[in-house]
Amino acid sequence: xxxxxxxxxxxxxxxxxxxxxxxxxxxxxxxxxxxxxxxxxxxxxxxxxxxxxxxxxxxxxxxxxxxxxxxxxxxxxxxxxxxxxxxxxxxxxxxxxxxxxxxxxxxxxxxxxxxxxxxxxxxxxxxxxxxxxxxxxxxxxxxxxxxxxxxxxxxxxxxxxxxxxxxxxxxxxxxxxxxxxxxxxxxxxxxxxxxxxxxxxxxxxxxxxxxxxxxxxxxxxxxxxxxxxxxxxxxxxxxxxxxxxxxxxxxxxxxxxxxxxxxxxxxxxxxxxxxxxxxxxxxxxxxxxxxxxxxxxxxxxxxxxxxxxxxxxxxxxxxxxxxxxxxxxxxxxxxxxxxxxxx
Amino acid sequence: xxxxxxxxxxxxxxxxxxxxxxxxxxxxxxxxxxxxxxxxxxxxxxxxxxxxxxxxxxxxxxxxxxxxxxxxxxxxxxxxxxxxxxxxxxxxxxxxxxxxxxxxxxxxxxxxxxxxxxxxxxxxxxxxxxxxxxxxxxxxxxxxxxxxxxxxxxxxxxxxxxxxxxxxxxxxxxxxxxxxxxxxxxxxxxxxxxxxxxxxxxxxxxxxxxxxxxxxxxxxxxxxxxxxxxxxxxxxxxxxxxxxxxxxxxxxxxxxxxxxxxxxxxxxxxxxxxxxxxxxxxxxxxxxxxxxxxxxxxxxxxxxxxxxxxxxxxxxxxxxxxxxxxxxxxxxxxxxxxxxxxx
Numbered sequence: 142x143x144x145x146x147x148x149x150x151x152x153x154x155x156x157x158x159x160x161x162x163x164x165x166x167x168x169x170x171x172x173x174x175x176x177x178x179x180x181x182x183x184x185x186x187x188x189x190x191x192x193x194x195x196x197x198x199x200x201x202x203x204x205x206x207x208x209x210x211x212x213x214x215x216x217x218x219x220x221x222x223x224x225x226x227x228x229x230x231x232x233x234x235x236x237x238x239x240x241x242x243x244x245x246x247x248x249x250x251x252x253x254x255x256x257x258x259x260x261x262x263x264x265x266x267x268x269x270x271x272x273x274x275x276x277x278x279x280x281x282x283x284x285x286x287x288x289x290x291x292x293x294x295x296x297x298x299x300x301x302x303x304x305x306x307x308x309x310x311x312x313x314x315x316x317x318x319x320x321x322x323x324x325x326x327x328x329x330x331x332x333x334x335x336x337x338x339x340x341x342x343x344x345x346x347x348x349x350x351x352x353x354x355x356x357x358x359x360x361x362x363x364x365x366x367x368x369x370x371x372x373x374x375x376x377x378x379x380x381x382x383x384x385x386x387x388x389x390x391x392x393x394x395x396x397x398x399x400x401x402x403x404x405x406x407x408x409x410x411x412x413x414x415x416x417x418x419x420x421x422x423x424x425x426x427x428x429x430x431x432x433x434x435x436x437x438x439x440x441x442x443x444x445x446x447x448x449x450x451x452x453x454x455x456x457x458x459x460x461x462x463x464x465x466x467x468x469x470x471x472x473x474x475x476x477x478x479x480x481x482x483x484x
Numbered sequence: 485x486x487x488x489x490x491x492x493x494x495x496x497x498x499x500x501x502x503x504x505x506x507x508x509x510x511x512x513x514x515x516x517x518x519x520x521x522x523x524x525x526x527x528x529x530x531x532x533x534x535x536x537x538x539x540x541x542x543x544x545x546x547x548x549x550x551x552x553x554x555x556x557x558x559x560x561x562x563x564x565x566x567x568x569x570x571x572x573x574x575x576x577x578x579x580x581x582x583x584x585x586x587x588x589x590x591x592x593x594x595x596x597x598x599x600x601x602x603x604x605x606x607x608x609x610x611x612x613x614x615x616x617x618x619x620x621x622x623x624x625x626x627x628x629x630x631x632x633x634x635x636x637x638x639x640x641x642x643x644x645x646x647x648x649x650x651x652x653x654x655x656x657x658x659x660x661x662x663x664x665x666x667x668x669x670x671x672x673x674x675x676x677x678x679x680x681x682x683x684x685x686x687x688x689x690x691x692x693x694x695x696x697x698x699x700x701x702x703x704x705x706x707x708x709x710x711x712x713x714x715x716x717x718x719x720x721x722x723x724x725x726x727x728x729x730x731x732x733x734x735x736x737x738x739x740x741x742x743x744x745x746x747x748x749x750x751x752x753x754x755x756x757x758x759x760x761x762x763x764x765x766x767x768x769x770x771x772x773x774x775x776x777x778x779x780x781x782x783x784x785x786x787x788x789x790x791x792x793x794x795x796x797x798x799x800x801x802x803x804x805x806x807x808x809x810x811x812x813x814x815x816x817x818x819x820x821x822x823x824x825x826x827x
Binding site (some may be wrong): 179180182186187188190197198201202203205206207208209210211212213214215218219221222223224225226227228241286345351352363365366367368370371372373374379380382383384385386387388389390402403404418419474475476477481483 | 522523531540546550551552554556566584629688694708709710711713722731733745746824826
């Protein structure tokens with residue numbers, strides 16, 4: 142299965158997780174309640190680390206749990222692991238192979254902390270090391286650039302956040318709408334190709350998002366690097382103003398994610414300012430266009446906390462089309478293998 | 485006082501903190517023990533956020549406390565703040581003004597969590613909002629790019645980590661060596677200027693570090709953006725291999741921080757591979773040169789956990805010299821003000 146097919150498989154995987162994952166989540170949620178967990182620690186690399194950024198917002202907002210991203214080298218290399226009493230410790234890895242992520246889960250279990258792991262391989266070292274494995278059920282991912290396993294990770298996180306939170310009923314209804322919204326996003330592929338052709342000269346850019354969609358900005362930037370060799374740098378739109386804005390050249394490229402919610406007006410205002418003061422060329426990923434900016438649409442039909450499961454799809458399609466417009470082979474990014482082992 | 489003077493003031497500030505800060509730290513450490521804190525949450529932006537990255541390693545290794553970087557928008561914009569029971573919540577801000585950082589501390593205090601704040605202005609909103617203010621004692625910082633307040637923040641964090649950890653005596657001895665090591669680093673300024681002239685064409689690069697010096701890679705990249713308009717992107721050297729390496733153009737620039745410790749050989753090996761496979765041009769910040777790479781020296785005389793307080797100094801000097809070599813005004817970076825207010 143190639144990259145296009147893997148991008149296309151995302152709605153089917155989300156529907157499968159909706160049906161099958163609750164059986165795995167129920168014992169984890171029960172254990173979390175019984176042990177009175179206070180916070181969450183997540184170990185992950187690459188796209189899975191961007192899923193972890195989404196978890197900071199989803200688990201923070203729905204389950205009111207603070208989420209720390211682990212410092213794996215303190216576990217794997219310095220032999221000074223932090224004490225994890227009261228934590229739920231989660232490893233996220235498509236392959237379940239990376240030794241540094243496995244080291245965090247092994248130490249957490251050794252300390253007696255509650256552990257879970259999201260992997261796409263139930264027989265991997267990570268799945269075996271953890272107390273509560275959560276299978277991504279995405280089918281083998283053959284393309285080097287993760288797409289379907291990224292949104293599968295987001296779906297598992299979203300369902301975990303609902304399971305650990307105060308279930309209002311409406312959250313379950315919103316989750317059930319994800320596969321259809323993802324299917325609608327996939328239908329935009331023609332429009333995306335024309336936009337990619339117009340950006341074939343893109344070599345560097347900043348990708349701005351905030352809140353729930355900070356994860357989308359990091360994941361989109363990584364796809365741009367891996368597939369289209371664009372030196373794309375992701376920022377929280379707030380952090381961008383605390384220094385990095387100085388490095389934006391006159392006429393430089395800005396990609397911005399604008400989903401409905403309390404931050405939308407801020408990001409739109411920042412983008413307008415960068416256009417007028419710095420003559421930035423702007424591409425907006427959002428339901429509606431912004432004045433003077435190119436527009437990559439996504440169907441913004443879900444509550445904001447679920448928008449990252451949908452808006453990354455046009456970004457994936459755009460990036461794959463951009464790589465092809467540049468004459469690059471999306472199945473063979475330079476310098477990468479499917480499984481990267483860091484210790 | 486201009487940028488050069490502020491860079492030069494760093495050893496005096498560290499010595500002042502060694503003398504004066506213990507009186508502020510003692511009641512905070514006593515309260516932390518009494519309340520049995522389990523983990524730490526830090527809210528910060530810009531350079532202060534890089535000090536927070538250092539805190540993840542210093543507090544993790546010395547005090548064995550997991551550290552979460554806060555998601556300020558959950559507090560300031562979404563009205564769904566995580567529950568902070570059992571946490572020590574720290575705000576870090578030179579000015580003490582940014583509303584999003586203040587919002588995290590106010591909510592933490594409202595919830596009854598233990599709060600501290602590092603600021604350079606004891607009368608700022610952040611200093612007033614917190615239970616335990618920790619004054620940076622750095623004197624007014626007038627340059628837009630933070631230098632002396634960054635290392636002052638690192639010094640406060642290092643002293644806090646020792647105060648919260650199992651004091652071995654040797655940690656106190658190592659802290660006492662910081663001002664002299666910083667003074668030795670300042671003496672390298674001539675050598676640095678020649679190196680900067682040779683890099684006057686630098687427009688983009690990746691900055692690689694890991695472990696304690698992940699903070700240095702992020703802070704150096706930010707200085708390069710603010711002062712020299714270099715599109716510098718910081719990475720953990722482990723994360724870089726999980727995708728971003730694809731975006732390195734043949735002959736592209738790599739800056740790498742190699743401090744003594746268990747990760748030094750890994751980074752040196754990665755750099756050698758990038759040189760041979762991708763013809764990368766490499767600049768190494770470390771005590772010793774690496775084959776075929778340019779060399780920015782720093783006196784690597786302290787234990788690794790304190791090296792970030794010293795190695796950032798040649799990086800600051802190099803970056804200021806690079807900006808001058810490019811004909812830029814280091815006191816007036818485009819698009820920036822000294823105090824940035826994000827909410």
